[in-house]
Amino acid sequence: MPQASDPIANYLEHFSKFEKEISGESEIRKFRQDAVEEFKSFGFPTNKNEEWRFTNPSQISKIHFNHQLQKQISGEVKKQIDELAIKKFAQNRLVFVNGIFSNESSNTQFSPAIKISPVSETLHQSPESVIEIVKRPMIEGRNFFTSLNTAFMRNGAFISIPDNTTITDPIYLIFIASDDTTPFVMHPRNIISLGRNSEASIVEHYIGVSKNVYFTNVVSNIILNQGAKLEHTKIQTESVNAIHIGSTYFHQFESSKLHQNTIMIGGAIGRNNLISTLNSKNIECTFNGLSLSEGEQLLDNHTTIDHVMPNCESHELYKAILNGKSRGVFNGKIFVRKDAQKTDAKQTNRTLLLSDEATMDTKPQLEIFADDVKCTHGATIGYLDADAIFYLRSRGISENAARDMLTHAFANDIIGRISAEPVREYLNKIVHDKLNQRR
Amino acid sequence: MLEIKNLHASINGNKILNGINLSVRAGEIHAIMGPNGSGKSTLAHVLAGREVYNVTDGEILYNGKNLIEMPPEERAREGIFLAFQYPVEIPGVSNTYFLKAALNAIRKHQNLEPMDAVEFLSYIKKKMKLVEIDRDLLNRPVNEGFSGGEKKRNEIFQMAVLEPKLAILDETDSGLDIDALRIVADGVNKLRKPDNAAIVVTHYQRLLNYIVPDVVHVLWDGRIVKSGGKELALKLEDQGYDWVKDDTKNK
Incomplete structure (x- = not known):
């Protein structure tokens, strides 16, 4: 057994087993080995690392996770998917159960294009198409967990949309954790590329039903080629003991438009890294985020928007609602490189505290190396407005209903910005249920 | 309908109301006038149940019930309505959604079935005409980005929808131009019924040309120091408050 003091040994041991299983995939063997060297050199992060100051990953390092994924798709799991997933997207979905692709639950009536x-x-048929996207240089956001994912990547969705193609129905990716036997880890990797002037909507949904501790270590790489338009929504509704660490890397090219929504609700620890690199001119990048935490949950959003070239716009609005003793983190980086003149960047972070015991750390981080730019940022942390509560009560609305109405309105400011209506409906119901279950 | 006896109230330890006595019967309109800081708005908020004000003595009976012990929502359900001097902006909550929730909370209290969306829409259409409110304002978040006049008109619109027994208008005339003032006053007059009453708090006599009071009271230093008919308001407009203060001191 590996010592608890050497958390990496555990992963190395699993890697040597894993390598034997995948002996056929020679082209990416070297790639995986490089990733192993990389995560070894990073070392398991601790809260001494600035990027992990508020979320201490050392508690994760102490858990010995099983890497042997349990392929189980019982009737029970099917029922849970029907119950917990967005029903209106049932025709266009890829389902991964405990990290493994489930053909029988997926419904791939996608456009043949x-x-x-x-x-x-x-990876089996054309490993080069995976490597081409994954190896893209990352200036920002390289970290231990991404390298770990790269070493073990095997499951997840590969999506390639050709040039000039519009996909009207959202592509729905479901990752459901249902195994209750032993703490396990999965490393889903999604690799997505939108061709020139193509248009799509993609929803990644992480669902947990297992009561045990498990660890989702997900990475997505998403390329928006020239003129591509994407609405990407990540919904994290893992179960209460789950650990979710995710990094999503966008590369945007000329005149592309990204509308990204991140909704974090579940998990004991949820950490989301979101990075978009604006590699050419006239790009639009929108990040909207909503976190809803209670109990002793910790939900941490680290975002980076990297303005490399001129005339790009970014808009970022992150909101958090904290109840109980939960903790929240928002760290928003905006880089404006020296060639990125005429950048227009706006970042806002708003936190609503529903309890005196909840805490929020917020840290805007703007690094500007160009001189002709417009960059603004603002952060607020506060309670519900007492004047507004009284106003509603003075019209006959009960105090609880008034609080719920104001809290829901705060959340709806983000939900309302999502274009896909079934996602809005689904999230409104979740927020409503969350508010109700408090009583 | 309303019986206020020796009412004392304070905020953060500062005494604002120092023994108010006031009796309002169904069908009456009472005007409360007085200089700045005399306690007019405090009285309005205490009646609506604002918890930051501490009632230290006295009693308020509303249709025989002890009002002081009722939370604000229960007062509203029993028919009390405060038109705010500064209506609160509530981003993210649409006017119609808010009003439907309020109306149905009141209807539930009255053992009436809740109105569904269709019934509610046809109901508010009639009320909209009463205060000449723009349809567009209904779909917008409550008071958010409304002009001063729109906010005041929205207060009267809510009053029309909720049909209170006792309406308290807290400086509803402030910040209104003459046309808006007339529309708001017309709305109030149309809502007047033999079984309801209104307390109109105002600085100026102007509003009382449109909403004609049965009784005018002068509030000074947290007490009602003078009461009279509508001609009292004219005298105040003409001569200011100093003679009332002198009269009070000489007593």
Whole structure:
């Protein structure tokens, strides 16, 4: 057994087993080995690392996670998917159960124009198309967990949308954790590319039903080529003991438009890294985020928007609602590189505290190296407005209903910005249920 | 309908009301006038149940019930309505959604079935005409980005929808131009019924040309120091408050 003091040994041991299983995939063997060297050199992060100051990952390092994924798709799991997933997207979904692609739960009536398959298949058939996207240089956001994911990547969705193609129905990726036997880790990797002037909507949904501790270590790489438009929504509703660490890397090219929504609700610890690199001119990048925490949850959002070239716009609005003794973190970086003149960047972070015991750390971080730019940022942390509560009560609305109405309105400011109506409906119901279950 | 006896109230330890006595019967309109800081708005908020004000002595009976012990929502359900001097902006909550929730909370209290969306829409259409409110304002978040006049008109619109027994208008005339003032006053007059009453708090006599009071009271230093008919308001407009203060001191 590896010592608890050497958390990496555990992962190395699993890697040597893993390597034997995947002996056929020679082209990416070197790639994986490089990733192992990389995560070894990073070392398991601790809260001495500035990026992990508020979320201490050392508690994760102490858990010995099983890497042997349990392929189980019982009737029970099917029922849970039907119950917990967005029903209106049932026709266009890829389902991964405990990290493994489930053909029987997936429904791939996608437009024949798109290439869509589990990454495991793509790695087998054309590993170069995976490597091409994954190896793209990352200036920002390289970290231990991404390298760990790269070493073990096998499951997840590979989506390639050709040039000039509009996909009207959202592509729905479901990751459901249902195994209750032992703490386990999965490393889903989604690799997505939108061709020139193509348009799509993609929803990643992480669902947990297992009561045990498990660890989702997900990475998504998403490329928006020239003129592409994407609405990407990540919904994290893991179960109460889950650990979710995710990094999503966008590369945007000329005149592309990204509308990203991140909704964090579940998990004991949820950490989301979101990075978009604006590599050419006239790009629009919108980040909207909503976190809803209670009990002793910790939900941490680290975002980076990297303005490399001129005339790009970014808009970022992150909101958090904290109840109980929960903790929240927002760290928003905006880089404006020296060539990125005429950048227009706006960042806002708003936190609503529903309890005196909840805490929020917020840290805007703007680094500007160009001189002709417009950059603003603002952060507020506060309670519900007493004047507004009294106003509603003075019209006959009960105090609880008034509080719920104001809290829901605060959340709806983010939910209302999501274009896909079924996602809005789904989230409104979740927020409503969350508010009700408090009583 | 309303019986205020020896009412004392304070905020953060500062005494604002120092023994108010006031009796309002169904069908009456009472005007409360007085200089700045005399306690007019405090009285209005205490009646609506604002918790930051501490009632230290006295009693308020409303249709025989002890009002002081009722939370604000229960007062509203029993028919008390405060038109705010500064209506609160509530981003993210649409006017119609808010009003439907309020109306149905009141209807539930009266053992009436809740109105569904269709019934509610046809109901408010009639009320909209009464205060000439723009349809567009209904779909917008409550008071958010409304002009001063729109906010005041929205207060009267809510009053029309909720049909209170006792309406308290807290300086509803402030910040209104003459046309808006007339529309608001017309709304109030149309809502007047033999079984309801209103307390109109105002600085100026102007509003009382449109909403004609049965009784005018002068509030000074947290007490009602003079009461009279509508001609009292004219005298105040003409001569200011100093003679009332002198009269009070000489007593």
